[in-house]
Amino acid sequence: MQCAACYRESKHDFCPKCSKRLFDGIKIAARLSYAAPKSENLPDYLKHTSRLSISGVQLKYSLRREEKALILTENQGEYIVKPVPPSTQLLAIEDAPENEHLTMQIAEQVFKIRTAANALIFFDDGQPAYITRRFDLKTDGKKYQQEDFAQLLNRTTASNGQNYKYDATYEEIGILIRKHVAAAPPALEALFRLVVFNYIVGNGDAHLKNFSLIQHESGEYRLTPAYDLMSTKLHTPYETDIALELCEGCLDTDFYAANGYYGRQDFIGFAKRLGIAEKRATGILDIFINLQNQTMKRIENSRLSEESKSNYSKIVLDRLLRLSRR
Known part of the structure; x- marks a missing residue:
């Protein structure tokens, strides 16, 4: 079993x-x-x-x-x-x-x-x-203070229209992490890894409300555990590759201009904007690439239909190939 x-x-x-x-x-x-x-x-x-x-x-x-x-x-x-x-x-x-x-x-x-x-x-x-x-509940049933990044950026339907959850860049999330999180460097690296992961699995709905900070007993704010992760590309195959742009000007890079999608250098550039050294960012990307077989094994052993297993695998392999091109 x-x-x-x-x-x-x-x-x-x-x-x-x-x-x-x-x-x-x-x-x-x-x-x-x-x-x-x-x-x-x-x-x-x-x-x-x-x-x-x-x-x-x-x-x-x-x-x-x-x-x-x-x-x-x-x-x-x-x-x-x-x-x-x-x-x-x-x-x-x-x-x-x-x-x-x-x-x-x-x-x-x-x-x-x-x-x-x-x-x-x-x-x-x-x-x-x-x-x-739920991870926002204390042992006594009361809630920890938690705010998503749409709230932190004051983005609402009234102020920014129906697409307010997508009206930002991932770099803006990083700026707020620096502002509110005492241990910012590891939190920024966690953000980078999560953005890369969402790109690899084809999660085109990783918007502002799917990233949050939570206040713990010490009073410090930290990134919450990841939630709402899925390959939305399985269900809406013609959606955009990513919910938010990486950073301002990221669509003007040589790689994006030539291919119409993000590649390795785009994510390394994004990491630098977050304050992550190029060597460290390269190492993180290589970890994702090197764990390809383990990812494929998890997909194959899942309870997805055979067609969805095939489609999920193709999405991941395509994105990993993009990140492998130097």
Whole structure:
């Protein structure tokens, strides 16, 4: 049996390590006791909707743990669950939950990117859903102060229009990290690694609200664990390669002008703008390239459909090739 979180062999739905991380060691089944959202039960689900993503079609619901069960809740939610989006406009829509789960696992297991605890679970009719544990809750149930970079940049629909989440560059996120994070250098490197990762897996929706700072007990602000990572290219193949521009003037480089997409030198230039030495940036890019086989193995062993496995692999191989060209 595969652990529903980390894919490793397990005697139970969740291995001991993932059970502790997700559920504090309590044995929770990976199958929920209720049906996936559909027309007859949608009013009940709508009470627990938190927000939308993937161009406004992916609904999120709030869950909390009650003894050994996960139940829908209107308050005191401890988990967010994302079922298969109710859309006919996206490709491979049934693979959306596993897409996000797989991408988060690749980020953490292969590239050592700190991520929110997550897993794949199933409704009682067998339909899959992505679940993640909220990281903004203290042990007493109160929330840590958390702000995403749209808030930090004061970008809203009223001030910047409907596309306000995309009205910035990743360099602007870096500038705010320098301003608000005491340990800025490692946080800037974490940002760089996450931006490169999103580019490699084809996440064209890594916008301002998908990066956040959180205030810990010490009062210091830090980058939150990564969240909302997925290969959106699987579902919207004609979208742009990246949600935000790397930095001002990045579309004017020789490589971009010749190819119409970012390459190795563009990311090295971006790293320098963040204050990361070229040698260090080169080393990080080479790590992503050298771990290609491990990434392919994770994709092949995932629960994606065979067609989505093939498409996901092609996206990653194409992006790694771009980053390999010197």
